[in-house]
Amino acid sequence: MSISNTNGTKSEQEVRVWMDGCYDMVHFGHANACRQAKQMGTYLVVGVHSDAEITKHKGPPVFSEQERYKMVRAIKWVDEVVEDAPYVTALETLEKYNCQFCVHGDDITVTADGVDTYHIVKAAGRYRECKRTQGVSTTDLVGRMLLVTKSHHEPDDMLPDRENTLRMSLCKESVSPWTGASQFLATTNKIIQFSNGREPEPTDKVVYTAGAFDLFHVGHVDFLEKAKACGDYLIVGLHSDRLVNRYKGSNHPIMNLHERVLSVLACRYVDEVVIGAPYSVTMELINHFKVSRVIHGRTTYDSDIDGQNPYEVPQALKIFEQIDSGNPMSTQDIITRIIDNRLEYEKRNKKKEAKEAAAYATFQKLKAENLNESTAVNVGQQK
Incomplete structure (x- = not known):
């Protein structure tokens, strides 16, 4: 791994925060996550996965690792970038970069084997969550390019029937069980x-x-x-x-x-x-x-x-x-990259959605079990 500093020097009250990810087709959702993570501390270290790691666990990235490293360095809230960060976040990584805890969005990312990539830091109590930005994802942006629709910027009542049909298809294709299919609402x-x-x-x-x-x-x-x-x-x-x-x-x-x-x-x-x-x-x-x-x-x-x-x-x-x-x-x-590799990206999106659906089902099951246990305890106490 190599490191690059983009901001000033360390202070005595410094709280170093770790955040990692693919950062493929870096968009404002990624930037918003970095903004929120930086607010939880004073110094933000962002680990970016290599092309090989992303291909193994998700499928081929749209941007090369060198392009993604540069994009993340350009985000105004990022203080340091760690290249070739491990896909599963380990305590050793946090210790190596003197980070008190790790931050990720309020959804689950999983390995090729369906394992939560943050299970180690969660078990150690060194994990924090930030709000995921609704209405945007790399999957969604790839879907917009593949479907060749203008529904992402035209009002519904101005779209011909075919465009509205494609829009419904787009929502179906890019839906996440964690956030649902939603349009980004600017404020x-x-x-x-x-x-x-x-x-x-x-x-x-x-x-x-x-x-x-x-x-x-x-x-x-x-x-x-x-x-x-x-x-x-x-x-x-x-x-x-x-x-x-x-x-x-x-x-x-x-x-x-x-x-x-x-x-x-x-x-x-x-x-x-x-x-x-x-x-x-x-x-x-x-x-x-x-x-x-x-x-x-x-x-x-x-x-x-x-x-x-x-x-x-x-x-x-x-x-x-x-x-x-x-x-x-x-x-x-970028559009040409997507179109030329259409089948690969469609396959990647479906693979990602299937893993997310399985992880979400497990999450819901555990949530229900915990709720039932809590209800049973409360009932016992009342008796």
């Missing part, structure tokens, strides 16, 4: 929890960039890191679902606006997000946010709906620049 409180809450200083050089940032991935991380290096305060504009669908077509975006907002806000390089940003960068936007530089990647961009160049104003002001992130990955690359 102002959730956005506040993810936000830095820091206004730019008067002397800060404000950088602005905008786009879809769909299926937030390692290519986005590399780009945003380079964009942040162009100034002191980075604002990211997120285009609406309708706008993204206009210039990307098909079932884009895969993640709806609110999901994309939280995914971008969780990135340590981002200071602020503009929700539903305009496609063209206007003088009003530049003046309002006191933007010093407007950044775009090396990819080409379409004209606005009126045929105008969306970056005409910042270009005229000589504050526009296209930068090379050094990472050619795109959202379409």
Whole structure:
């Protein structure tokens, strides 16, 4: 195992927390778990499983281990990343990294043999739970890509019958016995929890960039890191679902606006997000946010709906620049990975759901037995 530090030094009152997982297709649900775990202590160590471990217990991951390591390092609440973390969390792991306890969501993950991966730390009393974020999972996102449906961002009453049928199929395919099939509901409180809450200083050089940032991935991380290096305060504009669908077509975006907002806000390089940003960068936007530089990647961009160049104003002001992130990955690359390996991922999803269902049935049985025992004790005491 190797370790990388991303934040400052250890304090005397430090409470080190361990959290581990696959972190495949890192989304705002993963980030929210890290946020909650960090609140339980002062220093968060995240263990990320290798490709070999994930393939053995769940099936092939969508992202490579190196891509997943980098994605987790970019989550703002993560202080340290442990690569090639063991799939079953042992006390030796907690001791090695000086962690007082382990945190996981309020569901069960199991090995290839159906064993709870946290049974050791649970038995030792060194396990804590955080709330799982409803309405999102890697399984769900893979399902959206495989089904080629826009139901994740269009209102029900605007969908044709076929789309509604696919939506019901999607819910059925991605259902978890622990959380049920539910839609993510954005709240102002959730956005506040993810936000830095820091206004730019008067002397800060404000950088602005905008786009879809769909299926937030390692290519986005590399780009945003380079964009942040162009100034002191980075604002990211997120285009609406309708706008993204206009210039990307098909079932884009895969993640709806609110999901994309939280995914971008969780990135340590981002200071602020503009929700539903305009496609063209206007003088009003530049003046309002006191933007010093407007950044775009090396990819080409379409004209606005009126045929105008969306970056005409910042270009005229000589504050526009296209930068090379050094990472050619795109959202379409991820979709291609899923489509090219459709059968493997469908098989993986079914395998995961079967193991979850078995574990949940055992959990419910034990819960019922404990309830019956408790009832019997209470009845005996009353007599």
